[in-house]
Amino acid sequence: MDPPLPHLINQRAKQLAPRIPANYVPHDHRRTRTDGKHMPVSRRSFVTGMLAFSGAIAGCSSEGKRAGGSAGSTPSPSGNPQLPAEWDAYHRELERLAAEGSFSGAVLVARGGKPILTRGYGMADRERGVLNDAATKFCIASLGKPLTAVAIARLAETRKLAFDDPVGKHVPGLPAALSDKVTIHHLLTHTSGMGDVLEAGGADAPQTIAGLMSVIAAQPLGFEPGTRFRYSNSGFLTLGAVIEHVSGEPYADHMRRRVFDPAGMPDTEVRPYKPSEIPNMAHGYALIGPDGKLLPPGSAENVRPSDATLRDISGDVQFANPSGGAYSTVTDLFNFARGVSEHLLLGPETTKTLLAGRDFPDRGQGGQGGPGSPAAGRGAGGNGPGANGPAGGGAPDGNGPAGAGGSGGNGPAPSGPPPRYAYGFTDETHNGARIVGHNGGTPGYGGQLDVYLGRGDTVVILSNQDGTGHASAAATNSRAILAP
Numbered sequence: 001m002d003p004p005l006p007h008l009i010n011q012r013a014k015q016l017a018p019r020i021p022a023n024y025v026p027h028d029h030r031r032t033r034t035d036g037k038h039m040p041v042s043r044r045s046f047v048t049g050m051l052a053f054s055g056a057i058a059g060c061s062s063e064g065k066r067a068g069g070s071a072g073s074t075p076s077p078s079g080n081p082q083l084p085a086e087w088d089a090y091h092r093e094l095e096r097l098a099a100e101g102s103f104s105g106a107v108l109v110a111r112g113g114k115p116i117l118t119r120g121y122g123m124a125d126r127e128r129g130v131l132n133d134a135a136t137k138f139c140i141a142s143l144g145k146p147l148t149a150v151a152i153a154r155l156a157e158t159r160k161l162a163f164d165d166p167v168g169k170h171v172p173g174l175p176a177a178l179s180d181k182v183t184i185h186h187l188l189t190h191t192s193g194m195g196d197v198l199e200a201g202g203a204d205a206p207q208t209i210a211g212l213m214s215v216i217a218a219q220p221l222g223f224e225p226g227t228r229f230r231y232s233n234s235g236f237l238t239l240g241a242v243i244e245h246v247s248g249e250p251y252a253d254h255m256r257r258r259v260f261d262p263a264g265m266p267d268t269e270v271r272p273y274k275p276s277e278i279p280n281m282a283h284g285y286a287l288i289g290p291d292g293k294l295l296p297p298g299s300a301e302n303v304r305p306s307d308a309t310l311r312d313i314s315g316d317v318q319f320a321n322p323s324g325g326a327y328s329t330v331t332d333l334f335n336f337a338r339g340v341s342e343h344l345l346l347g348p349e350t351t352k353t354l355l356a357g358r359d360f361p362d363r364g365q366g367g368q369g370g371p372g373s374p375a376a377g378r379g380a381g382g383n384g385p386g387a388n389g390p391a392g393g394g395a396p397d398g399n400g401p402a403g404a405g406g407s408g409g410n411g412p413a414p415s416g417p418p419p420r421y422a423y424g425f426t427d428e429t430h431n432g433a434r435i436v437g438h439n440g441g442t443p444g445y446g447g448q449l450d451v452y453l454g455r456g457d458t459v460v461i462l463s464n465q466d467g468t469g470h471a472s473a474a475a476t477n478s479r480a481i482l483a484p
Helices: 011-015 053-058 061-067 085-099 141-157 184-189 209-217 233-247 251-263 330-341 348-355 470-482
Strands: 105-111 114-121 123-125 285-288 309-312 426-430 433-442 445-452 457-463
Touching (some): 085 114, 114 330, 141 184, 141 251, 141 433, 141 445, 209 233, 233 251, 330 445, 330 457, 433 470
Antiparallel strands (some): 285 309
């Protein structure tokens, strides 16, 4: 066994972490109790600060920069000829963290369109001693939003809808404020004024798209569509209703036929499920407080409180829907990313429209929360002042606990402009590299998808353990290697 790498948390590593603007807060999905009723869950941030993992990889940053992360990088010092030195260090540190119980999940790294690292780490089922591997399934939470967005874009490309269509053109029975003023574009960019039915619906919220739409229709808009940004699960659920009405088939069937099968995603499903009943699926281990309840977001580093425990919640129902919560694998998500970036799912012009980040009307001025980059500073506060102000004091839509802190000078040096939101994807520049993707987080699970446009480089990280922050650091450090 190789000796552990030193923990060298230096300023260079901190500067490599991307900045999160104050109006970004990542998404969290509601799960359900074993009695079948919904349990609202406050958002937890998969986007966290740098931990000791950063220093271990930073020790190889000079090699990564010299080699540019290319296939011709310095050979692995541990005797693995398939991995360049910087990726071997990355892999060995994940192995070390998994051995000490600090990281559990799966990682795929592709260079030039070809995977060079596809591995599982830690335990998929601790009770039975089952290890995570490259084929293990994970709940992907809001990483499902890009999937829904691609389905909508495919309908637009075949002229079955247009991005500027009002919602009422495709979904009947909605009030005029929603039917006539909110467009497909607003839904895709979180500028509709809609909130989060998954939180507001309470324990008795329906489990079908049609049932949820009846609740959404009764909720007033928070602002005039197009004037502000507010991350909205209700908006993406409404996109699911649009897909059903336009296609004439259930959302899950349409996604299988028009996205999953064409992209090569045989292990991805979007339907209600219990992880414990899905073959080869990782059990989610969520942080539970001394009162037996799921813990709200903690410190920016997401370090596990000493009085908290990890609980296997794989017996709880995950309500997968158009806003997220599907299960998938790192390989399936890589295939999806390749399908988007190589125009296998959409033509070049539609892909360009899909991935083009928009400037929010209130960007940097107290806009409501959305997904962020995979690291930086003290987290993202919702409802707060702009990117240069203090932390926000509220949740993304006022329904949950306060954000852990705004960017307000607390984070590392920026490596590019803050991320913008495209159609279901984030769009940002990190040290000159354009990265599109998304993150996701829900109790027991987290994930990050980074697609480096024009390079064929992709990083997929999925995890099934709360409370350490190392999954987020793994995403950050992959950027340190690929875009030094």
